[in-house]
Amino acid sequence: MKRIIPMWIAIIGGFAMMLSSFVPLAESAGEVFADIFNVVAAIAFVLGAGSLAKQHLEKLSRREAGWGYSVVTLGSFIVTLFIGMFKIGVHPNPNFPQAAYSGSNDAEGSAWSWIYEYMLTPLTSTMFALLAFFVASAAFRAFRAKNTEAILLLVTAFIMLLGRTFAGVVLTGWFPEWASGLRLENFSIYIMQVFNTAGNRAIMIGIALGVAATGLRILFGIDRSWLGGGEA
Amino acid sequence: MSAANFNNTNASALPWFERLDRIDRRWIFLLMFLAVSGPILWIGVTGKTLPEAPTLAARAVFQEIDQLPARSLVLISIDFDPTSAGELQPMATSLVRQCAAKNLRMVFIALWPLGSQVAQQTIQEVIRDDYPALKEGDDFVNMGFQAGNEAVMKLLLTDFAKAFPKDSRGEAASNIPILNSVKSVTDFPLLISVSAGYPGSKEWVQYVISAHNEKMNFVSGCTGVNAPQLYPYFPQQIAGLLGAIKGAAEYESMVNSSLAVEGVVTPPKYSQAQRRMGPQLVAHLFMVGLIIVGNINFFARKRRGAA
Numbered sequence: 001m002k003r004i005i006p007m008w009i010a011i012i013g014g015f016a017m018m019l020s021s022f023v024p025l026a027e028s029a030g031e032v033f034a035d036i037f038n039v040v041a042a043i044a045f046v047l048g049a050g051s052l053a054k055q056h057l058e059k060l061s062r063r064e065a066g067w068g069y070s071v072v073t074l075g076s077f078i079v080t081l082f083i084g085m086f087k088i089g090v091h092p093n094p095n096f097p098q099a100a101y102s103g104s105n106d107a108e109g110s111a112w113s114w115i116y117e118y119m120l121t122p123l124t125s126t127m128f129a130l131l132a133f134f135v136a137s138a139a140f141r142a143f144r145a146k147n148t149e150a151i152l153l154l155v156t157a158f159i160m161l162l163g164r165t166f167a168g169v170v171l172t173g174w175f176p177e178w179a180s181g182l183r184l185e186n187f188s189i190y191i192m193q194v195f196n197t198a199g200n201r202a203i204m205i206g207i208a209l210g211v212a213a214t215g216l217r218i219l220f221g222i223d224r225s226w227l228g229g230g231e232a
Numbered sequence: 233m234s235a236a237n238f239n240n241t242n243a244s245a246l247p248w249f250e251r252l253d254r255i256d257r258r259w260i261f262l263l264m265f266l267a268v269s270g271p272i273l274w275i276g277v278t279g280k281t282l283p284e285a286p287t288l289a290a291r292a293v294f295q296e297i298d299q300l301p302a303r304s305l306v307l308i309s310i311d312f313d314p315t316s317a318g319e320l321q322p323m324a325t326s327l328v329r330q331c332a333a334k335n336l337r338m339v340f341i342a343l344w345p346l347g348s349q350v351a352q353q354t355i356q357e358v359i360r361d362d363y364p365a366l367k368e369g370d371d372f373v374n375m376g377f378q379a380g381n382e383a384v385m386k387l388l389l390t391d392f393a394k395a396f397p398k399d400s401r402g403e404a405a406s407n408i409p410i411l412n413s414v415k416s417v418t419d420f421p422l423l424i425s426v427s428a429g430y431p432g433s434k435e436w437v438q439y440v441i442s443a444h445n446e447k448m449n450f451v452s453g454c455t456g457v458n459a460p461q462l463y464p465y466f467p468q469q470i471a472g473l474l475g476a477i478k479g480a481a482e483y484e485s486m487v488n489s490s491l492a493v494e495g496v497v498t499p500p501k502y503s504q505a506q507r508r509m510g511p512q513l514v515a516h517l518f519m520v521g522l523i524i525v526g527n528i529n530f531f532a533r534k535r536r537g538a539a
Contacts, residue, residue: 017386021443031390037383038395045379093402106352106376106400116349121314128315132515136264137257140522144530154523161520164478165513166282189287192475197464204464 003227010226013037014219052077083111156191163188249532252525260522267518271510281506282513283485290482293451293472294330294490300422302335305410307420309436310354312428313346316455322505323453323480324354324426326487329502332363333491337370337410339420341396342377343384343431348400357501368401370409376400381431385439388417418447426453433462437469445469453480477512480505 013033020030056070082088088111093102105112145151162168168184175183181190217223246254275281286294300306308327312320331338338359340351351374359366366372375396378384387395392414393405405411413419417440427433433452441450449471454462456476466473474483484505488498500507 027390031387031394034380034383034387034390035394038378038380038387041380041383095401095403102402104400104402106348106374108352108356113349113352116314116346117353120346121317124313124315125318128318132268133261133264136515136519136522137260139519140260140526141257143523143526145527146530154527157523158520161516164476165509165516167513167517169283169285185285192460192463193466196460200460201464204461 003224006227007221007224011219011221014215018219049077049081080112080115083115088112089114159184159191160188247532247536249529249536252529253533264515264518267514268511271514272507275507275510279500281503282509284482284506284509286482286486287479289466289473289475290479290486291472292467293327293453293474293483294486296422296449296451296472297327297330297334297336297424298490300334300336304336304422305414305420306331306336306338307417307423308338308340308351309423309425309427310340310342310347310351311344311425311432312350312455313344314350316428317350318508319455319477319480320426320428320453321350321354322477322484322508323474324350325358325501325504326480326484327424327426327453328354328358329362329491330487332359332366332372335371338372339410339414340372340374342375343381344428345377345379348374348376352400369399369403373408373410374400375405382435382439385417385431385435389440389444390416392416392419418444421448423448423450424452425450427458428455429458432458433470434458434465437462437465441469453483477505477508481509 013036016026016029016033019026020028020033053074056074059070060067060074084105087101087103087105090101090103090105090107090110090112092099093104096102103110107113143154143157145154162171163184163186168188172183172185180186214223218226297306308324308331310324328338340355342348342351355372355374359372376399378396380387384395392411397405399405399408417423423436423440425433425436427436433454436450436452441448445468450469451472451474452462452470453474454476456478459473459475459479462470462473462475474480484503488502488506492498
């Protein structure tokens with residue numbers, strides 16, 4: 001039963017959503033399932049929070065390597081959850097001044113807004129910025145002209161790196177008009193629009209066919225691996 | 233960072249290419265830091281930015297917004313969070329600025345949990361600070377975040393208010409004047425998505441635009457990593473595309489030129505992307521240098537039979 005019911009929900013919901021795109025009569029059924037999906041997606045946040053707490057509490061109780069990070073994760077999670085749920089520092093909505101919790105967490109001056117601006121934004125930006133350092137180190141150690149493919153990749157990388165900055169204009173801006181297509185800033189766009197587009201379209205068509213095939217297998221109940229439990 | 237950083241204690245006896253190969257990566261990190269921080273400081277002090285020549289894709293974004301009649305509705309989907317704000321916030325800021333200057337009515341939505349906060353910050357920075365005459369609810373509204381990814385997009389096609397029943401202030405969609413004429417997403421002549429990945433511009437094309445692009449136009453701003461995946465949709469499904477900070481800088485320069493007032497200096501918040509092109513230039517040149525040095529080293533080792 002634990003596998004049959006979810007499978008039938010998926011089959012009925014999947015067919016309803018698919019038919020709603022092609023059959024006008026089935027449009028309302030598609031809407032109903034889209035509504036249900038939104039509710040399920042919201043519930044998934046609760047499951048996600050539960051899973052996060054469980055995983056880190058287990059790590060803590062076993063004193064696994066790096067358990068200190070779990071303390072920080074759980075602490076941040078609980079504090080942010082508390083602030084968000086109880087709307088700390090949020091002023092009531094001007095339309096409902098009597099209702100203490102009617103204001104929005106997004107409003108300026110709220111504790112959640114403060115966490116967002118002064119903790120989350122700098123922390124996530126820093127994490128992303130670190131990429132530049134690791135990419136530089138990797139470029140020095142691993143980007144080698146070992147064979148023809150690697151040489152092609154290197155040349156493309158040079159064109160893109162230079163063409164996407166003012167260096168391209170300085171280096172090749174003097175090219176005459178009839179050779180303007182070879183200017184680095186133009187050539188980098190040509191690579192993106194021709195070679196990249198062709199390659200990406202091929203990949204996308206392949207993925208689309210794969211998704212359609214997998215989708216049909218799920219809709220007809222042939223593929224049940226998504227139900228978990230090890231039985232395909 | 234001395235001899236202890238080399239695996240071989242007798243490092244000075246090694247040939248130069250061996251020593252170069254074993255260089256502590258913290259030296260590279262330090263050089264990258266200098267390559268980025270130098271131009272940031274220089275631009276910060278002088279205020280000078282590099283000139284930008286807008287490409288076709290960036291010009292198309294500007295024109296799509298520019299050609300809309302005043303009071304047209306624009307749906308702005310903020311599909312990113314602070315992680316990608318370095319690349320995407322300048323785009324969002326300039327897009328909202330052009331829309332506000334054109335007196336377009338803006339409806340903000342978010343398909344990423346933190347997108348609502350990003351939208352709120354952009355509204356504060358651009359609309360509340362520089363276009364105070366625009367009224368929330370009449371000229372712009374932030375409908376906040378809705379979970380569900382593609383399902384939200386599908387729902388937007390049939391019932392906008394069902395997908396976003398309340399705005400970020402808690403006001404019901406039925407009470408918001410700007411949404412009076414909105415039944416579905418196709419009632420917006422222009423959809424703008426500033427996206428860092430999934431769900432984002434690609435899903436907007438697949439679930440909304442592909443089937444309805446005769447009713448509405450779509451422009452997108454995306455990160456450098458996502459740009460190659462979106463170019464195949466330009467210009468048929470995506471009418472205009474801003475790829476990475478370069479695209480943002482091109483678009484920003486167009487918006488700044490169009491709104492320039494003689495004798496008035498453009499505030500730094502409206503030239504963030506152009507200011508970031510300086511550090512990007514030096515960092516890219518440094519990367520090219522590293523790749524060349526790495527390859528000289530590689531061939532030197534190969535010649536001596538060490539590779």
